[in-house]
Amino acid sequence: MSPVDVARYLMRRNAAFFVVLAVYALAAATLYAIGWLHSDVIVTTAIFFIVVLGLDLLYGCAGLLSFGHVGFLAIGAYSVAVLHAQFALPPLVSMLIGLLVSAASGYLLGRVCLRLSGSYFMLGTLAFGIMVHAAITVGYTVTGGDGGLGGIPRPSLGGVVLSSDRSFGLMVWSLAVVLFWLTYSLSRSKVGRAARAIRSDELAAACLGVNVASLKMNLFVISACFASLGGSLFAMYNGAVHPDSFSLTTLLDLLLMMFFGGEGTIWGALLGTTFMRLLPDITGALQGGKILFSGVLFTIIIFALPRGIAGAIEDLIHRFSVRRRLGELGPAVGEFPFIANSGANSGTLLELNNVSRSFGGVLAVEDVSFRVDQGLIKGLIGPNGAGKSTIMNVISGVLQLHGGQVLLAGQPLNGLRPDQVARRGIQRTFQHERLFAQLTIIENIMVGQERGADGSLREIAACAVGLPGSVESEIAARSKAYQWLASLGLSRYAEARVGEVPHGLRKLVEVARCCAANPMILLLDETAAGLNNIERQAFKKIIRMLRDRGLVMVIIEHDIDFIMDLCDEVCVVNFGRRIADGPPAAIRKDPHVIEAYLGQ
Amino acid sequence: METLVQVLLTGLSQGSIYALVGLGFSVAFMASRILNLAQGSYAVFGGFIFLTMVGSYRVPMPLAFVGALLISALLGLATERVVNLRSKPWKPVSLDMAVLSTLALLVLFEGAMFLLWGSDPRRGPSLQSGVFHLFGAVVAWQSLWMMVAAAIISLGLHLFLKKTWMGRAMRASAQNTMMSYLLGINVSRIGGIAFALGAMIGATAGILVSPITWLDYQLGGFFMLNGILAYLIGGEEDVAGPVVGGLLLGLVQNVFLLIPGATGGLLKQVVPMLILILMLVFRPQGLLASRRA
Numbered sequence: 001m002s003p004v005d006v007a008r009y010l011m012r013r014n015a016a017f018f019v020v021l022a023v024y025a026l027a028a029a030t031l032y033a034i035g036w037l038h039s040d041v042i043v044t045t046a047i048f049f050i051v052v053l054g055l056d057l058l059y060g061c062a063g064l065l066s067f068g069h070v071g072f073l074a075i076g077a078y079s080v081a082v083l084h085a086q087f088a089l090p091p092l093v094s095m096l097i098g099l100l101v102s103a104a105s106g107y108l109l110g111r112v113c114l115r116l117s118g119s120y121f122m123l124g125t126l127a128f129g130i131m132v133h134a135a136i137t138v139g140y141t142v143t144g145g146d147g148g149l150g151g152i153p154r155p156s157l158g159g160v161v162l163s164s165d166r167s168f169g170l171m172v173w174s175l176a177v178v179l180f181w182l183t184y185s186l187s188r189s190k191v192g193r194a195a196r197a198i199r200s201d202e203l204a205a206a207c208l209g210v211n212v213a214s215l216k217m218n219l220f221v222i223s224a225c226f227a228s229l230g231g232s233l234f235a236m237y238n239g240a241v242h243p244d245s246f247s248l249t250t251l252l253d254l255l256l257m258m259f260f261g262g263e264g265t266i267w268g269a270l271l272g273t274t275f276m277r278l279l280p281d282i283t284g285a286l287q288g289g290k291i292l293f294s295g296v297l298f299t300i301i302i303f304a305l306p307r308g309i310a311g312a313i314e315d316l317i318h319r320f321s322v323r324r325r326l327g328e329l330g331p332a333v334g335e336f337p338f339i340a341n342s343g344a345n346s347g348t349l350l351e352l353n354n355v356s357r358s359f360g361g362v363l364a365v366e367d368v369s370f371r372v373d374q375g376l377i378k379g380l381i382g383p384n385g386a387g388k389s390t391i392m393n394v395i396s397g398v399l400q401l402h403g404g405q406v407l408l409a410g411q412p413l414n415g416l417r418p419d420q421v422a423r424r425g426i427q428r429t430f431q432h433e434r435l436f437a438q439l440t441i442i443e444n445i446m447v448g449q450e451r452g453a454d455g456s457l458r459e460i461a462a463c464a465v466g467l468p469g470s471v472e473s474e475i476a477a478r479s480k481a482y483q484w485l486a487s488l489g490l491s492r493y494a495e496a497r498v499g500e501v502p503h504g505l506r507k508l509v510e511v512a513r514c515c516a517a518n519p520m521i522l523l524l525d526e527t528a529a530g531l532n533n534i535e536r537q538a539f540k541k542i543i544r545m546l547r548d549r550g551l552v553m554v555i556i557e558h559d560i561d562f563i564m565d566l567c568d569e570v571c572v573v574n575f576g577r578r579i580a581d582g583p584p585a586a587i588r589k590d591p592h593v594i595e596a597y598l599g600q
Numbered sequence: 601m602e603t604l605v606q607v608l609l610t611g612l613s614q615g616s617i618y619a620l621v622g623l624g625f626s627v628a629f630m631a632s633r634i635l636n637l638a639q640g641s642y643a644v645f646g647g648f649i650f651l652t653m654v655g656s657y658r659v660p661m662p663l664a665f666v667g668a669l670l671i672s673a674l675l676g677l678a679t680e681r682v683v684n685l686r687s688k689p690w691k692p693v694s695l696d697m698a699v700l701s702t703l704a705l706l707v708l709f710e711g712a713m714f715l716l717w718g719s720d721p722r723r724g725p726s727l728q729s730g731v732f733h734l735f736g737a738v739v740a741w742q743s744l745w746m747m748v749a750a751a752i753i754s755l756g757l758h759l760f761l762k763k764t765w766m767g768r769a770m771r772a773s774a775q776n777t778m779m780s781y782l783l784g785i786n787v788s789r790i791g792g793i794a795f796a797l798g799a800m801i802g803a804t805a806g807i808l809v810s811p812i813t814w815l816d817y818q819l820g821g822f823f824m825l826n827g828i829l830a831y832l833i834g835g836e837e838d839v840a841g842p843v844v845g846g847l848l849l850g851l852v853q854n855v856f857l858l859i860p861g862a863t864g865g866l867l868k869q870v871v872p873m874l875i876l877i878l879m880l881v882f883r884p885q886g887l888l889a890s891r892r893a
Contacts (some may be wrong), residue, residue, distance in 0.1 A: 063696075065696055065699075065700075112877060113879050113880070116880060116884065118696070119635040119699060120880065120884065121696055122635070122699060123635070123828060123832070123876070123880075124877065124880045126825075126875070127825075127873045127877055127880075128873075128877070130873050131826065131873040131874070131877075134870045134873065135870065138870060152838055155811060249707075249820050252703065252704075252707055255700070259700070289648040289709070289711065289715060290713050291707060291710055291711030292708060292711025292712055292715055293711065294707060294709055294711070295704055295705070295706075295707035295708030295709070295710065295711045295712075296711075298703075298704035298707060298708075299682065299701060299704040299705065299708060301827045302697065302704060303685055303686065303700050306697070357616070368654055525789070541862075
């Protein structure tokens, strides 16, 4: 793949970046020319734009709504102020120190708060923001307390002090545009997809090989750094800091910028920030009514434009470019771009030895052993509550084992997280379809590709910068994902959203999503449930074709005929114990099985 | 000895205010699973209305009290309607959106109070002025009333939730809204009632505390935080949780004053947040509750 191809792909993927920036620059120049824009608004817009970029990366992608970012803003600002007052450090050096402090406190806060769910995460981060605010007041000997701290000089670059608003603004805007590019690239890349997958469905993302904890943590720290950077620039620009700049009102302003602009779009941050910065000029006449006005505005936005301006624009584009093309399906099953990467051609691939798992005092699975050989489809059946799904959850790492051992190609899987199990080559579907509503169909399929996302800083950096290797691998992944959709006759739905795809087809997409991750073994948990007869026949055909390509499968199903018809071996469980295991013909005649299903 | 008793009593009376705000928060949270960040604003609003009625319009105190509670109840009802504007019993509002809209309402209330009462702190009338002596400590009658109110309201609330049909319906709709709806409970009315009730309890706290701490338009956030803190410390127990948590919080804040050299500002702001973070780390389910939040 030539560098030209890579560049062309990046241009197309990040088209919105260029369009938005060009339109924005044009609009800003016009407004400035007719005197509606002050230099003050221009500079502060860039500063807050950086902060909101970080917020949107965290909430818009990973779905984490942080109320603590004013704390990081304050850390950045006060690092510059205090280090100058105490040690006369140059502002840019203190800015870096502030970044380190914010990253460290972000890491610690993340350790505490990321384990918490929804509302409690917001509360924990809110507590952090208020603590930083309080610490400023309490440490008044150093921070100046309620009086604030002044005398911060402008930074100098290469010996030139950026004392004019023009030069300082130029520096801030260059920084903002670079960060905009990086953030936008990141959100469109493998990391962005993984993050939005986490926002939609954490468990399903983990089962596709996304390292949820690590990705969330790193995004949290990065977004804290964005806020800290904004705070430092804010302090340098104003030449002074004051605790009031980091109060609940500022938090609200930041959230308003993000939600008004359009969360999850990244470029919406630019619109939202500009609007909120212009607002004081517009509402100047309101005086005392300003707080009330922003409260009313915020309330209206939440209900009228839940996805903000940018979100509304994106929806509009989606409606005209994509939804019109949805319609009849293409020809069904074609060629799969897939050959199973099995370790060996024969022998045992998956082995369960005396596996047990209990819930409280109830033994849901007790001493179950079975093996799945290469090239076979294994069925797992049993009455309701027999422990089938528990076995599946234990194999895929969703539930921890309480006894026994699971071996994949001879390697024990004990104690691995779901994403680690997935990266070893086990993929699974879920009883109820769990596609990622935040992603398009093709993006859904791409989540598990390229071995998922390990969420490491290195991976994030590679995706943000767009290193040639990472872009090439993404191009390959996308074209392979297209082949998957084409082979299932779903290529029309590639850019569709999950809600626009009929139920029966979503199940196919889920299977394709697993297969695109190149698994050694695929676990299907009641995947055919809820399909009509035609869909069921098509589904059977697909499973057979996958088997012919060398994919090993374990199928849980209630429909006995479906299982008997499809499987090479069937294992029957009842009350958490294995009662029979063998070829379908033998199972049909097994007295224990007949007793379990029909009673005596 | 005298200082100790003084500190304990101050802590308990302050704690009962936190407990009341926490109770109001708990009622709404319990019935709807919505974290109402505007909860503290009812306290400030109620307090302001009470002091205006008594101070400017010479309304008799009991009447003003009832009036303030009614207006707060309407505010609570309005909050519930706004938050659930787009939701249906079978399609509940997403928690992110709900929290955001209550945050927006917090600002909206702040703005309205700023317009109505300005930015200067105001002091409301005491139910009973003067002080009495107990083991050498000086106690304001108002502080006693705060504790009495907390005790009466928590007892009443406990009986309401456990013994009445409405209380049970409230607890049921919190656990499974959809099922409750299908069983014939009018869940949206239940939600409205819970928010109104929560707002009234919060307003009581604001009315009682205003002669001691004074009120200004920005106090809503402070009340909200301490109320939520009381709830979190106590744990997800509908009544006992916030009460125990609130009293404990009040005591801890004041007991630290016994340490020589400790400054008030530090305790008022840093200690509660530190407790909150420690709680979230070590015991997210709260002191009393056994199940995880």
